Amino acid sequence: MRDALQRIALPLVLLVGTTFWLLPVTNALIVLGSLLAIVVLVMLAGRVGPRARTVIESRQTRITAAGLCLLVGLTLPLWAGSYGVRFFSEMLIYGLLAMSLDIMLGYIGLASFAHAALAGIASYGAAIALTRLGLSPWSAIGFALFLGTAATTVMGTFSVRVRDIYFGIITLVFGVLAFIIASTWISVTKGEDGITIQLPKLSLAGLTTIDTRDPTSFWYLTFIVVVASYVVLRQLMRSPMGLVFRGIRENEQRARYLGYNVNVYKILNTAISGFFASVAGVLLLLKNGIIGTEQMDVLHSGEVVIWSVIGGVGTLVGPFIGAAIVFALTDYLGQFTQRYVLIVGLIFIVTILLAPKGILGALLDAWRPAAEPNMDKEDMS
Amino acid sequence: MPGGQLMHPLLERVCVELVMGLQNGMVLALVAAGFTLILGVMNIVNFAHGEFHMAGAFTGWLVLTAIAPAVGFWGAVVLAGVIVAGFALVIEQGLFASTRGSGPFIPLLVSFGLALVLQQAALAIFGTVGKYIDPPTKASLPFFSLQFPVYRLIIMGVSASIIVALWLFMTRTRWGTFIRATIQDREMAECMGVPVPRVYQVVFAVGCGISAISGVLVAPIFSVSYSMGIDIIVQAFIVVVVGGLGSLAGAMIAALMISVLESMASIFLQGSQPQILSLLVLLGFLLFRPQGLFGERGLQ
Numbered sequence: 001m002r003d004a005l006q007r008i009a010l011p012l013v014l015l016v017g018t019t020f021w022l023l024p025v026t027n028a029l030i031v032l033g034s035l036l037a038i039v040v041l042v043m044l045a046g047r048v049g050p051r052a053r054t055v056i057e058s059r060q061t062r063i064t065a066a067g068l069c070l071l072v073g074l075t076l077p078l079w080a081g082s083y084g085v086r087f088f089s090e091m092l093i094y095g096l097l098a099m100s101l102d103i104m105l106g107y108i109g110l111a112s113f114a115h116a117a118l119a120g121i122a123s124y125g126a127a128i129a130l131t132r133l134g135l136s137p138w139s140a141i142g143f144a145l146f147l148g149t150a151a152t153t154v155m156g157t158f159s160v161r162v163r164d165i166y167f168g169i170i171t172l173v174f175g176v177l178a179f180i181i182a183s184t185w186i187s188v189t190k191g192e193d194g195i196t197i198q199l200p201k202l203s204l205a206g207l208t209t210i211d212t213r214d215p216t217s218f219w220y221l222t223f224i225v226v227v228a229s230y231v232v233l234r235q236l237m238r239s240p241m242g243l244v245f246r247g248i249r250e251n252e253q254r255a256r257y258l259g260y261n262v263n264v265y266k267i268l269n270t271a272i273s274g275f276f277a278s279v280a281g282v283l284l285l286l287k288n289g290i291i292g293t294e295q296m297d298v299l300h301s302g303e304v305v306i307w308s309v310i311g312g313v314g315t316l317v318g319p320f321i322g323a324a325i326v327f328a329l330t331d332y333l334g335q336f337t338q339r340y341v342l343i344v345g346l347i348f349i350v351t352i353l354l355a356p357k358g359i360l361g362a363l364l365d366a367w368r369p370a371a372e373p374n375m376d377k378e379d380m381s
Numbered sequence: 382m383p384g385g386q387l388m389h390p391l392l393e394r395v396c397v398e399l400v401m402g403l404q405n406g407m408v409l410a411l412v413a414a415g416f417t418l419i420l421g422v423m424n425i426v427n428f429a430h431g432e433f434h435m436a437g438a439f440t441g442w443l444v445l446t447a448i449a450p451a452v453g454f455w456g457a458v459v460l461a462g463v464i465v466a467g468f469a470l471v472i473e474q475g476l477f478a479s480t481r482g483s484g485p486f487i488p489l490l491v492s493f494g495l496a497l498v499l500q501q502a503a504l505a506i507f508g509t510v511g512k513y514i515d516p517p518t519k520a521s522l523p524f525f526s527l528q529f530p531v532y533r534l535i536i537m538g539v540s541a542s543i544i545v546a547l548w549l550f551m552t553r554t555r556w557g558t559f560i561r562a563t564i565q566d567r568e569m570a571e572c573m574g575v576p577v578p579r580v581y582q583v584v585f586a587v588g589c590g591i592s593a594i595s596g597v598l599v600a601p602i603f604s605v606s607y608s609m610g611i612d613i614i615v616q617a618f619i620v621v622v623v624g625g626l627g628s629l630a631g632a633m634i635a636a637l638m639i640s641v642l643e644s645m646a647s648i649f650l651q652g653s654q655p656q657i658l659s660l661l662v663l664l665g666f667l668l669f670r671p672q673g674l675f676g677e678r679g680l681q
Contacts, residue, residue, distance in 0.1 A: 006479075010471070010472075010474075010475025011476065014498075018502075022505065109486070111489065111490070113493065158664055158667045158668070159667075161668070161671040162622070162626075162667065164486075165424075165485040165486065166622070168426065168489060168493075169426060169618045169622065170622075170663075170667065172428075172615070172618065173615060173618055173619065173660060173663060176611075176615045176660075177657065180653050180654075180660075181657070183653075184652055184653060184654060298611060299497065299500075302493065302497050305490070305493065306494070306497075309490060337505075339501050339502075339504060339505040341497055341498075341501045342498055342502055342505060345494050345495075345498040345501065346494075346498055348490075348494045348497075349476065349491055349494040349495065349498070352487055352490050352491055352494070353479060353480070353491070356483070356487055
């Protein structure tokens with residue numbers, strides 16, 4: 001305990017200091033109090049011991065949890081109000097973006113510092129296809145997903161040529177490249193102003209249409225897409241391919257000796273991650289109706305990393321929880337200051353130093369039975 | 382000659398850009414040197430290195446406008462270097478010391494978080510409007526038909542002296558030997574009595590201090606703003622990869638190369654488009670020579 005406090009002393013002091021500097025005293029106390037509450041809750045939950053894991057892992061608990069999520073999701077427009085519906089739609093989209101990053105960060109051990117920019121490329125793709133190329137909504141979405149995935153694959157192909165810790169550098173450089181292109185190629189991207197689209201109506205095989213201008217319809221669209229993405233990603237990460245990813249993360253050399261073409265798997269992993277980042281990008285465009293250079297900023301890509309790490313990488317659910325918590329916090333802080341990333345960034349540093357595996361990772365570690373320390377490594381999903 | 386022109390205007394422009402590029406390259410080399418040193422010794426990819434450059438520029442501006450205007454420009458350069466080095470020492474102790482032995486990934490994330498925090502802190506304290514520092518001399522030399530500011534030549538001289546001093550420090554002093562030993566084999570160095578934790582502190586403080594000094598040096602040319610850290614760190618990344626990760630000499634040469642290239646390209650291209658060109662150079666290197674110019678260690 002004292003050891004942990006010593007480790008985080010500097011960022012903790014800075015965090016408390018900046019919170020009181022940027023927020024009014026009562027609000028600063030509320031923020032710090034809630035953070036403390038989260039830490040205490042995680043510690044208490046950890047104390048419950050290995051028994052919690054058996055409960056968590058039982059089929060019944062899982063079905064109940066999934067059922068509850070579906071129930072909350074499907075009834076949300078009835079009780080959340082129109083602001084709430086928009087708020088939770090955005091939260092879900094960011095959760096999806098964080099999950100897509102987790103495929104790289106948590107499952108194969110590659111850092112991408114360009115994920116918001118990659119989502120942004122898909123947004124630009126859809127916006128350009130809708131306004132310039134005059135494609136139908138569905139083909140515009142298809143074009144956007146293709147563009148985003150292709151851009152990510154190119155990034156991955158270049159980045160795997162250096163060792164893993166330098167991978168992050170190259171992705172950051174790619175993110176900056178995307179930002180420069182978006183802000184200087186004005187004839188296509190309209191520079192700082194961004195591209196505004198008319199929110200389309202998506203027809204579903206002629207049966208019904210989804211009007212993306214209507215918050216409730218958009219909520220259902222987002223909810224279904226995000227849940228489907230989660231299910232697909234979960235299955236993919238449990239497939240033999242997903243196991244190879246994790247094998248590479250644990251010991252790249254051994255995976256190579258076993259005959260796996262590590263670089264091909266890394267590029268494949270990046271492409272999958274990029275596809276789901278693109279899905280998030282398209283949803284974001286449909287929500288906002290505008291895509292500008294702001295989305296391409298390194299700062300936003302950094303935020304995606306922050307969400308994932310705080311929640312706990314390598315679990316899919318963790319980054320989602322992280323995105324939800326930080327998004328809610330950001331929304332609250334945004335009322336008082338534009339410099340909310342200052343506070344969020346310090347929370348991020350404290351989290352890495354205190355619990356490198358994030359909130360969910362710390363819980364799973366605490367719940368792991370002492371007798372079998374290496375079983376089921378950090379995978380609850 | 383018509384109109385007293387000694388040279389073709391384009392050729393003249395090329396000469397000017399060549400000198401400007403070399404000068405930018407020298408400054409970039411200072412930042413890249415610290416970055417490579419920290420990477421080589423501590424195995425930390427220091428995303429926040431550019432933010433120390435920015436912190437140096439702001440510290441210099443603060444010293445000149447508020448704290449001690451009497452010290453003059455060169456006093457501010459030295460003071461900023463010392464203050465930021467001290468700050469870096471605190472950061473190293475408070476953030477990075479406890480991540481030792483946990484692999485390279487956690488320090489990488491910490492330094493990335495630190496970069497965001499420092500950038501946002503600068504925004505919160507100083508706002509978005511750039512600050513200006515007067516150059517110590519406004520004299521200029523006739524350069525063909527143009528006037529070339531003497532200050533840019535001074536920057537080149539100062540940067541070159543710092544690089545030479547760093548080289549002498551690395552090769553001729555006890556601590557330089559410690560540092561080189563740690564780069565080669567940390568455990569063996571520790572066994573031979575090299576105080577590795579102290580080496581880490583020295584390297585981090587010196588690397589960030591140099592980065593800060595370069596920040597004050599360029600302050601009279603560009604305005605001092607919160608975004609100067611991210612701008613220079615991207616260039617430094619390119620330089621370090623092109624030069625060969627961990628190679629100090631490679632970083633120097635690549636810094637000059639990239640800067641001259643961007644300078645030359647600015648004759649024909651506008652805005653930040655020259656930067657795209659150096660990104661393309663980086664991609665070319667990744668494809669055909671991923672170990673960089675002087676990379677001895679295999680990167681794969």
